Amino acid sequence: MKAIHNLIQSIKPHFEEGGKLSRFWVVFDSLETFAFTPGHVTSAGSHVRDSIDLKRTMFLVIVAMIPCLLFGMWNIGHQYHLSLGQSSDILANVLVGAWKVIPLIVVSYGVGLGIEFLFAGMRGHSINEGYLVSGMLIPLIMPVDVPLWMVALAVAFAVVVAKEVFGGTGMNILNVALTARAFLFFAYPKQLSGEIWIHDVATSKAGGMLVDGYTGATALGHLAGTVGTAASEASAATMSLFADGGLFSLSNCFLGLIPGSVGETSAMACLIGAAMLIWTGIGSWRVIASFLAGGLVMGVLFNLIGANAYMTINPVHQVVMGGFMFGMVFMATDPVSAAQTNTGKLWYGFFGGLFSIMIRVFNPAYPEGVMMAILFMNVMAPLIDHYVIEANIKRREKRLTVAAA
Amino acid sequence: MDKSRVVLVRSFELWGLPLRPENRLDMSKTLRIKKGVDIRLAGAPSTECAAAPAPKLVAIQPPDYPGLTPKLAVKAGDAVDAGAALLYDKTFTTVKVVSPVAGTVKEVVRGAKRRIMSVVVEASGEEKHRDFGVWSGGDRDALVAHLAEAGVFAGFRQRPFDVLANPSDTPRAIYVSGFDSSPMAASTAVVLEGQLDNLQRGLDALSDLAGSGGVHVGLEAGDSALAGIKNCKTTSFQGPHPAGNVGVQIHHTAPINKGEVLWTLGLQDTINLGAFLKTGKYSARRVVAVCGSEMESPRHLKTVSGAKLADLGLKVNDGSRVISGSVLTGTTAGMDGYLGAFATQVVALPEGHDPKFMLTEGWLSPGLDKFSASRAYPTWLMPKGKTFTLDTNQNGEDRAFVVSGQYEAVFPFDIYPVHLVKSIMVNDIDAMEKLGIYEVAPEDFALCEFVCTSKIPVQSLVREGLDALKVELG
Numbered sequence: 016m017k018a019i020h021n022l023i024q025s026i027k028p029h030f031e032e033g034g035k036l037s038r039f040w041v042v043f044d045s046l047e048t049f050a051f052t053p054g055h056v057t058s059a060g061s062h063v064r065d066s067i068d069l070k071r072t073m074f075l076v077i078v079a080m081i082p083c084l085l086f087g088m089w090n091i092g093h094q095y096h097l098s099l100g101q102s103s104d105i106l107a108n109v110l111v112g113a114w115k116v117i118p119l120i121v122v123s124y125g126v127g128l129g130i131e132f133l134f135a136g137m138r139g140h141s142i143n144e145g146y147l148v149s150g151m152l153i154p155l156i157m158p159v160d161v162p163l164w165m166v167a168l169a170v171a172f173a174v175v176v177a178k179e180v181f182g183g184t185g186m187n188i189l190n191v192a193l194t195a196r197a198f199l200f201f202a203y204p205k206q207l208s209g210e211i212w213i214h215d216v217a218t219s220k221a222g223g224m225l226v227d228g229y230t231g232a233t234a235l236g237h238l239a240g241t242v243g244t245a246a247s248e249a250s251a252a253t254m255s256l257f258a259d260g261g262l263f264s265l266s267n268c269f270l271g272l273i274p275g276s277v278g279e280t281s282a283m284a285c286l287i288g289a290a291m292l293i294w295t296g297i298g299s300w301r302v303i304a305s306f307l308a309g310g311l312v313m314g315v316l317f318n319l320i321g322a323n324a325y326m327t328i329n330p331v332h333q334v335v336m337g338g339f340m341f342g343m344v345f346m347a348t349d350p351v352s353a354a355q356t357n358t359g360k361l362w363y364g365f366f367g368g369l370f371s372i373m374i375r376v377f378n379p380a381y382p383e384g385v386m387m388a389i390l391f392m393n394v395m396a397p398l399i400d401h402y403v404i405e406a407n408i409k410r411r412e413k414r415l416t417v418a419a420a
Numbered sequence: 421m422d423k424s425r426v427v428l429v430r431s432f433e434l435w436g437l438p439l440r441p442e443n444r445l446d447m448s449k450t451l452r453i454k455k456g457v458d459i460r461l462a463g464a465p466s467t468e469c470a471a472a473p474a475p476k477l478v479a480i481q482p483p484d485y486p487g488l489t490p491k492l493a494v495k496a497g498d499a500v501d502a503g504a505a506l507l508y509d510k511t512f513t514t515v516k517v518v519s520p521v522a523g524t525v526k527e528v529v530r531g532a533k534r535r536i537m538s539v540v541v542e543a544s545g546e547e548k549h550r551d552f553g554v555w556s557g558g559d560r561d562a563l564v565a566h567l568a569e570a571g572v573f574a575g576f577r578q579r580p581f582d583v584l585a586n587p588s589d590t591p592r593a594i595y596v597s598g599f600d601s602s603p604m605a606a607s608t609a610v611v612l613e614g615q616l617d618n619l620q621r622g623l624d625a626l627s628d629l630a631g632s633g634g635v636h637v638g639l640e641a642g643d644s645a646l647a648g649i650k651n652c653k654t655t656s657f658q659g660p661h662p663a664g665n666v667g668v669q670i671h672h673t674a675p676i677n678k679g680e681v682l683w684t685l686g687l688q689d690t691i692n693l694g695a696f697l698k699t700g701k702y703s704a705r706r707v708v709a710v711c712g713s714e715m716e717s718p719r720h721l722k723t724v725s726g727a728k729l730a731d732l733g734l735k736v737n738d739g740s741r742v743i744s745g746s747v748l749t750g751t752t753a754g755m756d757g758y759l760g761a762f763a764t765q766v767v768a769l770p771e772g773h774d775p776k777f778m779l780t781e782g783w784l785s786p787g788l789d790k791f792s793a794s795r796a797y798p799t800w801l802m803p804k805g806k807t808f809t810l811d812t813n814q815n816g817e818d819r820a821f822v823v824s825g826q827y828e829a830v831f832p833f834d835i836y837p838v839h840l841v842k843s844i845m846v847n848d849i850d851a852m853e854k855l856g857i858y859e860v861a862p863e864d865f866a867l868c869e870f871v872c873t874s875k876i877p878v879q880s881l882v883r884e885g886l887d888a889l890k891v892e893l894g
Contacts, residue, residue, distance in 0.1 A: 016777045051775035052782040055814040060879040061869045062747045066790035066797055068816025069873055070783040185820030296795040355824040408854045415677040
């Protein structure tokens with residue numbers, strides 16, 4: 016530790032102004048502060064400060080994502096072997112998953128941090144930690160077989176357009192990771208609705224190795240096909256997938272033994288993450304709880320309407336399918352793009368959950384309703400806060416008129 | 421009052437939900453302040469109270485008096501008695517700041533733009549007081565003039581703006597906080613020893629000065645040190661810091677509205693006010709808690725305000741930071757510095773110049789010795805009695821606002837702190853007014869600054885906002 020410190024200090028002059036490598040100061044500075052919390056002491060105001068900093072905060076979010084990441088890796092292998100009708104062990108599954116996921120992570124961090132360094136260098140500020148989380152979130156919401164160049168493009172778009180043009184970490188309006196996903200969704204709709212949810216499913220299909228009846232579509236993809244026909248006329252084959260024993264049974268959806276984006280499939284892993292975020296106080300329980308409530312309420316309402324098979328799905332089943340849980344725990348809780356006031360968070364979460372289910376059922380062209388819903392609520396969050404704060408201001412004004420009367 | 425409302429209000433109280441003052445059932449009841457945090461620092465003072473040696477040097481430091489534009493009433497070399505004016509305010513020329521001791525003016529220290537930073541008096545050791553005469557009663561204006569002339573009035577602050585009070589105002593009410601809830605604060609019982617008569621005399625005088633709202637004293641729930649005080653309203657407060665901040669106590673009893681003026685006075689200043697009226701001699705008595713992890717035998721000391729810290733016989737570890745005032749709001753004085761005019765603590769903390777390696781002491785460490793108001797380190801699971809040694813490291817770098825809900829958890833006002841701070845950052849006067857800046861002082865934001873993940877200098881921002889608004893309103 017002392018040796019590392021000495022090493023850093025010995026090369027520091029090269030990066031300081033006038034040094035040969037001064038243009039890389041940002042890189043050096045971020046690595047130095049990454050390794051050592053700087054010896055900055057307080058000069059004004061409170062003499063002591065809380066031990067928490069942005070690095071610790073972001074690190075805890077990443078820790079909360081680990082269950083999703085690990086389960087996602089395993090599930091990629093599991094789905095792959097399932098599609099081939101082969102049995103497999105944990106190690107084989109994880110190896111297939113790691114083979115797919117690690118390149119995604121490398122591309123995401125490589126491109127994202129590269130752009131961050133560029134902007135930080137241009138603007139002369141230090142690297143903010145925001146991308147540490149975004150960079151892990153993006154691989155987890157990608158389809159398994161998404162081409163890496165698409166990921167790189169999506170990351171570049173998201174970091175530049177969703178974040179840096181607004182001024183960097185803390186200034187963005189939209190969630191960065193969801194912007195990356197939305198970019199792919201709108202820029203490459205064909206590829207994203209294709210057979211990329213299970214590793215190599217297209218090749219397997221062409222080779223005739225696929226298990227009979229296996230389509231490689233996600234739960235939401237199947238259900239989107241039922242929209243437009245009455246509940247009673249929905250294909251029995253499709254609906255049987257969602258019954259007990261089917262691929263998309265409640266228990267399979269909850270555990271995550273279904274095709275989907277890398278990290279989103281397991282509601283259980285997401286809930287473990289949620290528990291960690293709430294327990295450490297990093298994620299807002301208000302957002303998470305109200306988001307869940309919103310989703311369940313919409314599910315119940317759809318049950319009451321029951322116009323098609325999609326609407327008749329059990330609300331609990333609705334919320335454990337697709338990206339709902341992942342969005343609820345890791346996307347909606349992003350403190351920068353969410354509502355800032357405690358009351359606002361409740362409204363923000365509730366409508367986020369409500370719209371997630373509404374969009375996926377009403378508009379089969381957007382099976383991933385949670386993405387659209389959260390991005391929409393990101394845009395609405397300042398408005399929600401505005402009304403919450405207006406109410407506070409009104410309260411104060413009312414007090415004044417009472418006092419004057 | 422109908423029964424259902426009683427049940428509703430009771431359940432609000434039980435769950436600690438915010439209740440507007442007018443909805444409360446019983447005004448003398450204990451108020452529970454839920455928001456806030458007690459920073460559990462090592463080195464809290466014992467209840468022992470010793471008399472410090474008489475200081476050789478004493479200083480009056482104008483920056484201790486926000487809103488005061490100092491004009492010199494003396495020059496270096498002048499002989500002064502205790503109670504003789506050293507400074508007066510440029511706007512309210514009757515308001516004097518006086519010498520705590522008898523002696524000679526040693527020097528006038530000036531800072532940037534020739535701003536007066538301090539007037540240093542070399543104590544002669546004699547008990548020579550300027551005699552203002554025992555106050556035998558009179559009208560309000562005469563009392564204000566009497567206090568202003570003797571330097572006592574300079575201790576009054578007004579809300580809004582948390583600045584020197586205007587002697588021509590009649591405040592709606594005068595608030596005195598009967599306890600200090602900041603970390604390692606001086607104990608009210610120790611401060612009050614033998615001073616109850618003076619305090620009562622001070623409170624009586626305040627009730628002559630206050631308008632219709634009278635005098636209000638905030639008590640610490642469960643502490644009987646102030647039991648029996650008369651001529652004032654009292655409310656007990658229970659809960660973590662900042663429950664002892666006078667701003668919090670105002671907000672939870674009768675919040676300030678636009679256009680109203682309240683005055684506040686410190687507990688010890690109220691005692692000194694009483695002593696002054698009784699004897700006609702200015703009293704600069706100050707009981708301070710000398711404390712902190714780097715202070716040898718933390719305890720209480722009896723001295724005078726403005727005393728040179730090196731003269732107090734303190735033993736402080738080498739290389740530590742010596743603060744006049746609390747760790748949250750005080751100023752770095754050093755042993756060569758002076759006790760602030762309103763400081764009731766001298767704290768010694770370790771400096772935090774050493775970089776912290778991420779795995780062992782930094783952001784990736786287990787952090788079993790790291791105090792945090794958040795739950796990001798496991799120390800929140802440890803017993804409440806455990807204390808922590810905090811150094812002056814900022815524990816992170818400056819960032820933009822990222823985390824939300826953090827300030828709100830330690831800010832017991834019906835005000836949105838982050839939005840108020842942001843309105844100050846963009847100098848939006850209209851928004852500042854609407855968001856409730858009239859009710860707050862920088863000290864009320866001290867914990868926001870402490871807990872801030874992004875290390876934003878909140879207290880100085882709030883001071884800037886208050887100053888900007890004051891200029892705007894003329």
